[in-house]
Amino acid sequence: MDQEKTTEVEAAVFRRLLAHLDANKDVQNIDLMILANFCRNCLSKWYMAEAKELGESVDYDQAREIVYGMPYSEWKDKHQLEATPEQLAQFESKQSS
Structure with a gap:
């Protein structure tokens, strides 16, 4: 496969x-x-960083809107739940290992 493909x-x-x-x-x-x-x-941050590498200016809010398919605040209001104590404990455990 060539680079374009x-x-x-x-x-x-x-x-x-x-x-x-x-x-x-x-x-x-x-x-x-x-x-x-x-x-x-993370995907939003990677998108923003790669755009910068290519000389393009994409800020974090723009990148999140691309990844989330809507403004982040709207997605958060509609779809994001509060993390449970169990989830937070699992996350912390993973970060410290």
Whole structure:
């Protein structure tokens, strides 16, 4: 596969990942952090950083809107639950190991 086709495939995979996360809003960021050590906010930060590497200016709010499919504040109000004590304990345990 040439570089252009590789980039197209990688972009399609990223869009598919975002669609999958969008279709599974019940999966909370804390759950992603516990299980995979990344979340939607991480993807937003990576998006912002890669844009900067390519000479583009994308701020954190813009990147989060791309990843969340809506302004973060709206997504948070509609879909984000308060982390349970158990989730927080699992997260802390993972961070200290």
